[in-house]
Amino acid sequence: MFRAKPEQSMTQQSSNETIIAQGVKVEGDFHSQGDVVIDGEVSGSIETTQALIIGESARIKADVIAKNAVVAGEVKGNIRASDRLELLATSVVEGDVETANLSIASGARVNGKITMGEVEKAE
Amino acid sequence: MYCYLYDEFIQGNKRYERELLDIENRLTDLGIAGKISRLALFRNAEEMIRDEIDRGVKTVVVLGNDDTIRKVLDVISESKIVLGLIPIGPKNELARLLGIPNGVEACDVLSARRIEQIDVGTINGRKFITGVRVPDFRAELMCNDGKYRVVPTSRADLEIQNLADVCNPCDGMLSANIHSSVRKGWGPFARHEQTNSVLPFQFLAIRSDKPISLYADGEEMQGTRFDIGIEAMILKVITGKSRVFI
Structure with missing residues (x-):
């Protein structure tokens, strides 16, 4: 009567999350409406209306537009984060940075212009 | 109205004879017995199903495995009728994902008629x-x-x-x-x-x-x-x- 219901699989991945892991290369204009995690290589442009996480092993040669971004890897291109940008200690950014809120960890390298204030959101 | 489609490999196979008999009895007990169509070497599964749909069939139940479903998937998804499964024998991954047990136990799942609409890839x-x-x-x-x-x-x-x-x-x-x-x-x-x-x-x-x-x-x-x-x-x-x- 009070038997537990069979466990439903709750591990079904969020249908809009994109993961580009090591061993994969993306070339071109990458657009997403969901969260994006990058540990591989990307060249071209990256745009998401949600969060973007660039891992330590990521190699990006692209302009980046996101709502929130956390960078731990290498980015050669401009970064525009409308809400918040976090540059971790291992990050290397060669390009201009534009964001409303910025956090830079000790050890992070930025070679470019930093602009802070109201930023246009990604479409 | 139900139509039961028997795959070729279960017909006349002594291994499944007893199981088929149990399934047919259980379907009759549950009041969902229907017409039985049998797939054969030179019989086109899609044509058979189209004929049954013209006769008013609303649910096609496949008795077989993943290979059997592949034979009828195109016509069933196009005609918007309901697909049911009674998995028999090995290679029944799709039935497992849909939560349908093998053999006679699948009859009770059929009878409950919990229908879901799912995407199909092309x-x-x-x-x-x-x-x-x-x-x-x-x-x-x-x-x-x-x-x-x-x-x-x-x-x-x-x-x-x-x-x-x-x-x-x-x-x-x-x-x-x-x-x-x-x-x-x-x-x-x-x-x-x-x-x-x-x-x-x-x-x-x-x-x-x-x-x-x-x-x-x-x-x-x-x-x-x-x-x-x-x-x-x-x-x-x-x-x-x-x-x-x-």
Whole structure:
């Protein structure tokens, strides 16, 4: 009567999350409406209306537009984060940075212009 | 009105004789017995189903395995009737994902008629339910009308999923999973690590210079160009409580 219901699989991945892991290369204009995690290589442009996480092993040669971004890897291109940008200690950014809120960890390298204030959101 | 479609391999096979008898008795007890159609070598499954639909059949129940479902998937999803399964014998992965037990126990699931509408994938015009597998993937994926392309930089397998343990078949999206083996470290200390890339998509193309083999719902296809898409919520299927999706 009070038997537990069979466990439903709750591990079904969020249908809009994109993961580009090591061993994969993306070339071109990458657009997403969901969260994006990058540990591989990307060249071209990256745009998401949600969060973007660039891992330590990521190699990006692209302009980046996101709502929130956390960078731990290498980015050669401009970064525009409308809400918040976090540059971790291992990050290397060669390009201009534009964001409303910025956090830079000790050890992070930025070679470019930093602009802070109201930023246009990604479409 | 139910129509039961018996696959060729279960007919006249002594191994399944007793099980079939139990199933037929159980269906009669539950009051859902119906017309029995039997697949045979020179009988076209799609034509048989079209004839039954013209006679007013609203539910086609397949007795067989994943191969049997492949034979009838195109016509059932196009005609918007309900698909039921009574899995018999081995190779019943789809039934497991839909939460349908093997043999006579499936009759009770049928009787409960818990109907779900699920997405169906298409590859070069051919439909699939579970997914597409490309072992040793050396081609490129063209996504978003060719706006960007994805290529593996190391040895990789590609798996495109619609209905799987970790993939929801009701979200109008397919998921391309690239399982790569990445070499880390150097010299004698080098080791291979598995990584997994996930790309949700609605349309995607596989392009290769050399012909490649892939398996859509377990059936082999060969070619250099494959266009993969999704038809959202077109298949009505009877599922059990223990199905893998919510």
